[in-house]
Amino acid sequence: MATEQQLVVQTTGAIAAEGLAERKKVRLRRHHELQNGTAYLFLTPYLAVFVLFVVVPLVFGIYVSLHNWSETTGNGGFIWFRNYTTLILGRGYYGSEFWTSMWNTIFFVIISVPLLWLIPTALAYGVYRAPLKPLWRFLFFYPSVFSATAFGSAWSLLLATNGGSVNNLFGLNIQWLTGMPQAWISIDLATIWATMGFSFIIMYAAITQVPRPTLEAAEMDGAGAYERFRLIILPLLRRASVVVVVLNTIASFNLFAQDQIMTNGGPGTATTTISMTIYQQAFDSFNAGGATAAAFLLAIVLGVIAFFQFRISRKAV
């Protein structure tokens, strides 16, 4: 049986331990708060820019899209979702152009995105196995440094119907930029040539992360280069592939400059993209409300596609 003195000591000890734990907790909380504060301090410059140039325009864009808004005369009144319904129902010139250009863009995305994954992946594996790696890396990445205006102009000159080098060299008379489907093939070729560099670098970096012992073991088990690629490397490239596919999907939906330079959206409206239509609506017709609504609809389409791409990839990995 504990004496009174023992009880006092025990109680005092318990209180002291409790106090110590409490002090420790407070110190830990302060430490976390300080850490959080430091984190916020570092994040603040970015967040300020993000809020100013992304959040504010986004919120303001939603506001504009719900109004009859012109850049030159400002707010022409709240019209609820009329800008959206006009586009979705294909009413008027820009309503019908919205869908024409949307389908054109989707067609381009369907063609270009798989190729912008397939070609860089194949090239990355080839370079991974090849000698003179730095040289190949440089050569395949090099076109990425050109602006769309520069490579679009160069490809226009190469593919011109009458004075173009390609037709003259091979004695052809193909309307590369004014015939269909050649116009899309030409834009795809130019885009793939110029933009695959980034995808190539991502896929190459991912291939170098594949554990060498696994590949060596497979090789010892008799797996050839193709089997090793298909059964080991490719499954391990899924995350990088998702990044490449999502980024290329977004970039392809935003196709503008090379298309404008090479075909000017033609022949007729056959290669007019959604970005071109949005630009025309905003700056030729000064219909900022309609153009902003079209941009948000495009963003929704992109968001849905990206969501499913990530979901599918998560299930697969």
Add this chain to the structure above:
Amino acid sequence: MRKTFRVAAATGILASLGGVASLQAASASTTPHRQHASASGGMKITYAGFSSMNGLPQIIKGLNKKYAGKYVFQATAYPYANYAALLSSAISGGNPPDIFGASWTPSVYYAREGLELPIGPFVKAAGINTAAFPSSLWSSHNLVKGVHYSIPLDAFGTALFYNKALFKKAGLNPNKPPATGAQMIADAKAMKKAGVKYPVIMGVDKNTQDFLYPSLVYQFGGKMGKPTNCASLFDSPAGTKAANWEKSLIYTYHVAPAGPSPNEDLNDFGKGIVGMVMLPAINQGSLLKSLGSKLGVAPLPKIGINTDDFVGQQYLWVFKTTTSTTPAGAKGVAIFLRAIYNQELPSIAKDNGIIPAYAPALSAVKSMPFFAQQDQMVKTGRVNPAIPNWGTVTGVPLYNNLEEVLLNKVSTSAGLAQAKNQTNQLTQTLPGCTQ
């Protein structure tokens, strides 16, 4: 901490939104808040446009020296390709330039929106003699609500460029370009017979057609649009004849190849492999550089019933700003206009081969090559109808459909009918256009 941050962020967003809203309000009222006095104490007078600006820096320097303490003059060059976007941003931001220079029909748009000031008082104060403007660029068809809002600065017609060396090769007189459509086809056939691979290249896209097609519509006695209700009129018999004549060069007479890519007429002619092209005369300077003495320039042949042609142009107008609406600001604008018309125009002509649309400046550049031909093109020239933004707005549907016609994908009547329908859908949304 987290809560504090959230509150701060929310306050920032609200503050920013408030700022944007006030800017928009300023733009909507078209009375932008701008400092009257610049840092050096003078009233700021701003000019922007897609002119070459080659002679402007010296003029600005001279003006700023002469009017030091009273005015500070500033000029900004807007690239032609996206001047509308830049100007829209400036107007949205509540800070348009006091004076702006661009094509004629955008000035109609801004005038109808109430963003411009009538030009008459400024012209009078600047001492510019309106009788010295060519009648093709300054007449009653340039009125908006019965008032002139802009004055012509320079102009360039639709030219027939021809290669004198290829003319010689075909046994044709290099100093006698074709004067009629029939003659042009005959010359092209002669060149083809002599082994010239491309007697004519005719661009089928907007870059060529926005000059050539209206020229031919006017030549066949037609009109492009009706200013009173902004209705398009190019699907008339004249419009059909114009498109059919162009098609005949490709598919009937086989003197022009089908499906040239955009700008190929200009590029290939510059390489010296094409006999004739029909392009805006603004290309004269670059073609002279690449072809030298081989270059021949002539007005467009008489293909229809007259020799009219479409002229590209630059007009100047004055935006309603807090500067231009004050007596001192208006005086500053007039000083600037006077300097432009007396000094800049000759340098524009010399540097770019563009005809000044003002007789005193025109007489200063008479020695320029092909001056007489250029002058003739402007004299017989026609500008777009007084419909807001006609060239830009209608350009897309009209030339998209015309391209399909010239590529032989749709019939002329179907293409023009579709173009008319789509153009009218667009013009209905323009200020002052009710059909």
